[in-house]
Amino acid sequence: MFALLEESHLVAQEKKKKILVMDDEDMVGEIACQMIEYLGYKALRVTDGADAVREYKKHRDDGDGFQAVIMDLTIPGGMGGKEAVGKILKIDSEATVFVSSGYSTDPVLLNFQKYGFSGGIAKPFDLAAMQNLLSSVV
Template sequence: MEDKEKKTILVIDDDDDVLFLIGYALKHLGIETECTTTGTEGLERYRQKIEERRPFAAVIADLSLPGNLGARELIVPLLSLNPSAKVFVTSGYSDDPALTNFKALGFTGALPKPITVEMLREMVLPLLEDPAGLP
């Protein structure tokens, strides 16, 4: 894959260690990341990339973020900007219904923490091969 075609995933999590680990794992898989710690900033970055016609290939968002704009609250505005958006919910609360009923809530997939390189390889990479999610 050439650099100009390199896909970028937006990662939204308020834990810097999680941002680092997901970024490192995705880089190992040949995917760039942009990271932010708030849902508000994440939504603004997503909107900006859509306007620039350089959309993110996917979004990984934590269920609980500061400011009451976590993954559950972000899914509707993200899908309104791009109905084909690939949005993954993540949480350390493995018993949260959002992780087990992710499709009913509009998410593409669920990644329980701790997230591993293998989880990303199995769940995220195959979906990025399908360009249908890119406007």
């Protein structure tokens, strides 16, 4: 019985963890959020890097920060992940920020640490890759 209570408590704690998703493509962003929520986390989606930086700071200042951020590398006409990661790391040098890209051979995705990211995930997302990514640090 105690094992069930402990497991239930861990699941409840896990659901409180929040992931910020930044992607300008509606379908991609919604699928990412659905996967994240299926895995037991809360997800908030924004469509560009400026919004991601603003939401990250707001939630951190409110004491209810994100455990990780997943950022699309390229946002046409907006701030992409490459620029936004630097701004988030200035707010919180311990931030966990992942890069995502539809270009699996993109140098930023392949050398994510060089650009300040904690990891990377290629699009299209799959559930196993998302779970591995989030469980590696969250």
